[in-house]
Structure formats: structure tokens, C-alpha cells
Amino acid sequence: MKIPLKLKEEIKNVENTQFIERRIILPVNIIGRKIVGAEFIIDTGCPYSFINYITLLNLNLPKNECKVKKMVIGGSLVDIFSIPTLKLYLKTEKGEIFILKTDCLNVAMPSEANEKEKAHAYTLPNILGLDFLIHHKLKLFLNLSENVQYLEV
């Protein structure tokens, strides 16, 4: 079963130099106490998976008080806390719903830092890393030059 991913890109012009920012996005509904729409960035360079602070607030979920680990993500020092099991609802290429019940996700919270670093940490995206792909036995197919990208279950 294939779950389509989206390749999103933005062209930025910075001081006469063009940068193309590309991201591989998975749109989902996350269900905890309610339904929340969200996007995850697929990041095979990241060993862990997490939701960001705003998604946690939006889901109205508690985080556990016990810190799991500290990480530097995108230059920001964050504390990773575990959260309750969540259900992710994904759309297959046939338009059906595929449900993933997962306890792979944690939440990334700004660590003790100055206000600037804290503000930056809040802007981190939701990320699906290698642990998620391995735990749920998902295969990742990318042929970006042909605009082909999907997860296979």
C-alpha cells in the first residue's frame, strides 16, 4: 500500500543568490483527544521523531515530566519529552485511510536557553525520523527528479 508524500519547494533570493528549499511532507490527521491536521517533514537525517510544541498545545495533550533526552535540532537545543500514544491517519494513493497507532513520537520543547533560542525552538516542524520508519516498517521511495515520492506499508 502506497502513501503519497508531497515535495514542496520554495525559491528564496538572498543577496542575489538563489536558494531552493525543498521538503518532503506527509499530511496527516493526528488523533489524541481530538482531531488535529498537521504536516510532518520526512527527515532521514534525524534519528528521532517528534511533534513540535504548538502541535502538542493544539492536541491538548500532557507531556510527561520526565525528560527523555536533550538534542540539538536546527541549531536549537531542545528537551525531548515522551507523550501519550497517538493515532496518525494517513491517506493512501487510493484515497483510503490508513491508521498508524504510534508511541514513537515525543515532543520537542525549548530547553533552558535565552529568549531568542527559545523562540527559534518553537518554530521547529513536526519531524518523522528514522526511528518511526523502522518501528512501523515503512519503506521510503524517492525519485525526486521525477516527482515520485511515497511511503510503502
Add this chain to the structure above:
Amino acid sequence: MIEFPEELIKQKLKEAEEDIDWFYENKKELRKRYCNMFVAISNKNVIAASRDPEELVRKMKELGKEDAIVEFIEPENLIVVY
């Protein structure tokens, strides 16, 4: 965990996907007004914006739009690598 009807989930997933597409298609234009802010998007519209994530979630609750997509709009000259 609460169970929701499948049709509702399908509808919400379709809306989320459309709102994500709309955000990326319009990000440059949105940046002019909402640079360095979190925006909540629902039905291809920005329904709330704030620099403070907690305030944004409060606004979404007040609007009854807690299922909106939330995005952060970074400045154009900030190249972000995770």
C-alpha cells in the same frame, strides 16, 4: 483515545492536505504580512496569526478551529536546515 467517524476523518484529512498545498503556494505572499509569525490556516484562509504559539492556540480555540493547520513563516533571508 476518542474514536471519530471515518467519513469525518477523511474530510478533515482532505481539508488539511488542501490547506497545506495552499500555504506553500501562497507562502511568499503571506510572508509580506505574517513574517516571523505562526499562522493558522483553515479552508485556504489565514484565520489567526501570532508570534506567540500559546496565543495562537487560544485564538484557534476561541474560533472553534482547533483542527486548523499551523505553519511558521520564517523571513525570506533565513535558510533553514534541520
